[in-house]
Amino acid sequence: MDYGLGKRKALVGGASKGLGLAAAKALAAEGCAVALVSRSEENLREAAKAFEPGQNILTIAADLSTAEGVRSCIARAGAWGPVDILVNNTGGPTPGRSFELDETAWGKAYESLLLYTKRMCEHFVPGMRQRGWGRVITITSYSVKEPIENLVLSNVFRTGVTAYLKVLAREVAADGVTVNTVLPGAYRTERYEQLLENTARRTGRDKETVAAELVARLPQKRFQKPEELGALVAFLASEQASGITGAAVPADGGMLQSLLS
Numbered sequence: 001m002d003y004g005l006g007k008r009k010a011l012v013g014g015a016s017k018g019l020g021l022a023a024a025k026a027l028a029a030e031g032c033a034v035a036l037v038s039r040s041e042e043n044l045r046e047a048a049k050a051f052e053p054g055q056n057i058l059t060i061a062a063d064l065s066t067a068e069g070v071r072s073c074i075a076r077a078g079a080w081g082p083v084d085i086l087v088n089n090t091g092g093p094t095p096g097r098s099f100e101l102d103e104t105a106w107g108k109a110y111e112s113l114l115l116y117t118k119r120m121c122e123h124f125v126p127g128m129r130q131r132g133w134g135r136v137i138t139i140t141s142y143s144v145k146e147p148i149e150n151l152v153l154s155n156v157f158r159t160g161v162t163a164y165l166k167v168l169a170r171e172v173a174a175d176g177v178t179v180n181t182v183l184p185g186a187y188r189t190e191r192y193e194q195l196l197e198n199t200a201r202r203t204g205r206d207k208e209t210v211a212a213e214l215v216a217r218l219p220q221k222r223f224q225k226p227e228e229l230g231a232l233v234a235f236l237a238s239e240q241a242s243g244i245t246g247a248a249v250p251a252d253g254g255m256l257q258s259l260l261s
Contacts (some may be wrong), residue, residue: 004239006031010085011077011124013064013116016043018189019139019229020089021050026230027085027237028055035080037073039063064090065112070119077124082131085237086124088117088138092191093153095198101153109153114160121165121179125172134177135237138165139229142183142252150202151195162248169246178245180236185252186214188223219254 010027014020016038024047028034033056038044044059051057060076063069077083093109094101117138128134140158141148147155162181169179186192188211196214200207215221229251235241236249250256 001240003030003234003237005085005234005237008084008237009033009035009081010087010237011035011037011060011073011083012087012089013037013120014089014091014139015087016040016047018191019184019187019226020087021047022226022230023087023089023137023139023233024230025050026227026234027087028052028057030234030238032056032085032237034058035060035077035083037062037064039065039069064116064120065108067111067115067119070116070123074123082127083124084128084131084133085135085137086120086128087233088120088136090116092141092151092195093157095150095154095195096152097150098152105153109157113154113157114164117161118164121168125168125177128177129172129175132176134172134175136165136168136177136179137233137236138179138181139233140181140183140248142185142250142256144181144183144248145250145256145258150198166246166248173245176242178236178242180244180246181248182229182232182236183248183250183252183256184224184229185250185255186218186223187226187229189226192223222253224251224253 010032012024015024015036024034035058037060041061062073094105143155144159144162165179196207200210
């Protein structure tokens with residue numbers, strides 16, 4: 001199926017590894033020019049090797065968890081050209097329970113998740129509206145529907161991101177711009193390795209034992225593959241998905257137990 005993305009430009013946050021890289025690769029495979037954003041130039045150089053010869057790739061080293069980093073990213077992207085597809089994605093905040101984290105941690109999570117998304121949309125969405133076409137796809141977590149133990153910051157601020165984008169989706173729907181979120185579950189990325197290690201330390205168990213016990217509880221009895229999420233992002237960016245907006249789409253392998261997932 002031709003997704004109609006051959007002349008589009010996409011900007012993907014957190015794109016040097018994990019889910020962000022998978023999303024970038026899926027979009028590039030559909031013919032998109034893709035700007036990869038990550039705070040690490042070394043990781044970006046390594047990530048660029050994952051793309052096929054001839055694919056149009058730009059790397060932007062910027063820390064999207066800060067206002068200065070967002071400004072730097074926007075400046076580089078502005079020289080590159082209009083962005084048609086914005087994929088918001090940043091690393092998760094510090095794990096912890098409700099009373100375990102200080103206000104500095106709460107402030108950092110607010111800026112790196114909610115303010116980051118707002119800043120990127122505020123800059124790139126007006127151009128999409130003027131051109132009459134655009135896609136905003138934000139990678140959050142299934143925790144926006146079922147909060148996850150020991151991840152209070154992610155639970156709170158990713159839910160706030162989802163609410164913000166739901167409102168934005170209605171505001172820009174008539175201008176040819178769709179706004180959706182993708183809710184990953186258990187993908188054994190670098191971030192998930194950190195969460196497994198945190199659980200192992202907290203419970204005094206071996207990390208692989210923790211991982212095996214988790215897999216045993218997963219409906220599909222396996223971790224999801226980043227490529228599975230990348231395929232969903234590419235579809236939501238496609239012409240065929242023009243009628244899907246304001247949606248929070250699970251990509252969790254059936255982990256959600258709520259009726260209306």
